[in-house]
Amino acid sequence: MMEPRTGDRVRCATGIDGLDTILYGGIPTDNTVILTGSCGTGKTSLALEFLIHGALNNENSLFISVTENSEKLLANIIPYRFFDKDLLKSGKLVFVDLPAMYDRLGMTKAELSMEEIDLLVASISSLVRELNTKRLVIDSITSVCYKLKTPEKIRDFVLKLSKALSDLRCTSILVSEVAPHSNAYSLFGVEEAIADGIMLMSNLERRGDLLRTLQVIKMRGTMHSRAKYVLDLTPVGVLLVPLLKGGSAGT
């Protein structure tokens, strides 16, 4: 008898039709995925949609914002037709600003020590446990890494965080920022080696047209397409279609 192609891993369906198709049903549950790309590629929108669909599916979802405050983010998600404000009231969808957490923990220095990294991981884990979070987004992990400075500290942080979240049965997306036209998947070159998955969002220029693209580079625990897809951010969410090869610039 043939083995099922998708394996036995339970899936966390993102709710984004095209992406779930690419991933043969969704992100394997408990995976920590790096969602990487340069500015304006749609990372935050996709991550928010992942959480909203989770919350609508009765999975507690948590957005930890590092760069933008929650109010500004909320203003951006209201146009989504599937967004329900009651998700916020019921606590199914929770927004936390990490700078406020830094202040509470007394992490005021520009660089975190190893002890402070442990404390930060413990604090995030504790929040995830307390809220019974099943889906987590940290936007962005790059901003956290700026406070870690060295590759050793970044490795330590991402490893510990990833393990803690996985142990808590939480499927996580860590948003990572890279410079335009960068060949790396993260600014510090460390995070992607540790993550279970990498989803790359880019701007593809073709004959003067700028297309937003998405490509799943790796995803442990599942088969997946590695092709490039073009996406659009719409009030019904992220829509994806295959990139037409006949016009590919070869990038």
Add this chain to the structure above:
Amino acid sequence: MSDANTPQGIAAQLSELSPGSAVSLQMSVDSYLEVMRGVLDIFARKKDMDTIYVTATISFEAIKRVLDALDIDTSRMYFVDCISHIMMGTTAAQKDEHASLVESPTMLENIMLKVEYLIRMSPSKNKLVVLDSINSLSIHNNNWILSEFLHILVSGLRAKDAYTIILSVEEHSTPEIVNLVNLVCDQVIRIGKPGD
């Protein structure tokens, strides 16, 4: 004018097709208005369909004027305008909730995405997608990418049971264009000049 070339005749031929069908509608330049009435007025109304009209030939504003002049109800029509942006004349389309803009007819993926979006937004069970026209798209795209585009677009619409009608103007078509359209279509309907 033979019966088949009248708006009623065109609608009658289309009505014989099952949902999910793709039709290559090859017309002469002179038949454009009959085709508009036959497809958008009689056929779409008869099947109680929302229509998604992809225009790469003339702007949304111009096509709207034509339809208004023909007294065709456009309340259930949604337009994907691929031409206004490159003509730097997007104002009307930007203001109208029935119009979506694609920056350039070379952004074929974005045409697919807008069609997909409008299909999801449409409350109607039955849908019709009209592509006007393959000749205009061929000005901006090579046959290789056009062929790929049509294959993906039509396959997707077929899976959603939406009718697809691909318009082409015989006077402007090459055998290559005709072949690539016919390859993805279930039926070819030719609407000739009066007296043909």
